[in-house]
Amino acid sequence: MNKISVIGLGYIGLPTALIFAANGVQVVGTDINVELVNLLKSGRPPFKEKGLDELFNKAIKNGIEFTTEYKRADMYIIAAPTPYIKRNKKLDPEFVLKAIKSVFNVIQNEEILIIESTISPGTIDEFVRPLVKGLKLEKGINVNLVHAPERILPGNMLYELENNSRTIGADSVEIAQIVKSVYSKFCKSEIIITDIKTAEMTKVIENTYRDINIAFANELAKICYQNNLNVYEIIRIANKHPRVNILQPGPGVGGHCISVDPWFLVGNYPDIVNVILAARKVNNEMPEFILSRISAIMKDHNIKDIKRVGLYGLTYKENVDDTRESPTLQILEKLSENLAFGIKTFDPFINHIMVEGQELDFQKFLSEIDILVVLVAHNHIKENIDKIKGKIIFDTRNVINIDGVYKL
Ligand code: SAJ
Numbered sequence: 001m002n003k004i005s006v007i008g009l010g011y012i013g014l015p016t017a018l019i020f021a022a023n024g025v026q027v028v029g030t031d032i033n034v035e036l037v038n039l040l041k042s043g044r045p046p047f048k049e050k051g052l053d054e055l056f057n058k059a060i061k062n063g064i065e066f067t068t069e070y071k072r073a074d075m076y077i078i079a080a081p082t083p084y085i086k087r088n089k090k091l092d093p094e095f096v097l098k099a100i101k102s103v104f105n106v107i108q109n110e111e112i113l114i115i116e117s118t119i120s121p122g123t124i125d126e127f128v129r130p131l132v133k134g135l136k137l138e139k140g141i142n143v144n145l146v147h148a149p150e151r152i153l154p155g156n157m158l159y160e161l162e163n164n165s166r167t168i169g170a171d172s173v174e175i176a177q178i179v180k181s182v183y184s185k186f187c188k189s190e191i192i193i194t195d196i197k198t199a200e201m202t203k204v205i206e207n208t209y210r211d212i213n214i215a216f217a218n219e220l221a222k223i224c225y226q227n228n229l230n231v232y233e234i235i236r237i238a239n240k241h242p243r244v245n246i247l248q249p250g251p252g253v254g255g256h257c258i259s260v261d262p263w264f265l266v267g268n269y270p271d272i273v274n275v276i277l278a279a280r281k282v283n284n285e286m287p288e289f290i291l292s293r294i295s296a297i298m299k300d301h302n303i304k305d306i307k308r309v310g311l312y313g314l315t316y317k318e319n320v321d322d323t324r325e326s327p328t329l330q331i332l333e334k335l336s337e338n339l340a341f342g343i344k345t346f347d348p349f350i351n352h353i354m355v356e357g358q359e360l361d362f363q364k365f366l367s368e369i370d371i372l373v374v375l376v377a378h379n380h381i382k383e384n385i386d387k388i389k390g391k392i393i394f395d396t397r398n399v400i401n402i403d404g405v406y407k408l
Pocket of ligand 1: 118150151152153154206207210214247248249250251252253254255256257258316317318327
């Protein structure tokens, strides 16, 4: 396994390519996006992540190659996007299938083809195997399929790449062992070998489990609000129980994973799922709950102009610059057009205008509002408590410890 080709240099593919290269593997990183490849060639990673710059420099020093072309390798890792089709709650495997077809233009024989992209259970059987079978016949070669899903946490990706256990799903234990030995070049944790469908299922249910637990915390927040109880104190005390681990309520669930993966199970098993679907509904209704709380606070303080309300945070969670499916964007979508235009927003991680009413300067943002709604717990807001004193604050993330702050 001298050379690895990583295809798809996004949130998963890029850190994976870099960490293999930083650990002495010859890596070629391929992406169809010319601007992205040029950015990488100029030595600039496309997103912020703790430790990414150092890893990037190490990979460059070790000769990592970035290109839009597909290059021959001993192992191909596909980390192409797997978008979720809202209409039928299914996964769109097109990007992955296109990448596989392109790999077959350079593949020779017996290489290992690893899919790291999150795919719904059964995707390999339903879409990948038929495609690969045809391509193998056409070229008269064999290729070894593997599914190795990742579980790294945005905001702590590089630490988790090295320290999280991995699942290797393969058709043969021998191939799985080879892949396991390659991943152990950087993975210091347990690498579990299983079959492909089990690997597909475990990845999706891990995120589904988390979504259900967040939904429980959110529903608990609504119950506590009605009873004028402190949901955080109740969770804190309940979690003292040795077998209770309730997560934190928030303004909703964003990101391209937790808010997406459970839908694959809803789409694939509509006659079975109940809890999974109910949790999705609870989390998707949190933006409405936040809006009802904002209007109650405005009434409390006799503030009629939505322009005096500022939403802090556009990303889907703290200390990342990813806004996909963020609760704030969900809230803005639910506001009527003129209200959405009126409300102010600010996010220290977003340095370009992406919504109407967004301020790029924190002081200016604060000068224009009376009510500050904290929707994302960036370190930035915790470091600027002195600047927000005097505002009416609605802290949906329980990170502002000032008297009189509204909480969930
Ligand atoms: N959230 C809460 N309350 C909590 C925890 C999270 O409201 O107690 C919200 C966050 O604010 C965010 C959303 O949920 O909007 C998701 O955030 P997250 O940190 O739970 O998850 P992701 O999407 O950043 O990363 C998840 C992780 N999966 C699990 O923790 C089971 C990560 O390990 C996966 O690799 C990633 O999905 C993925 O790529 O699948």
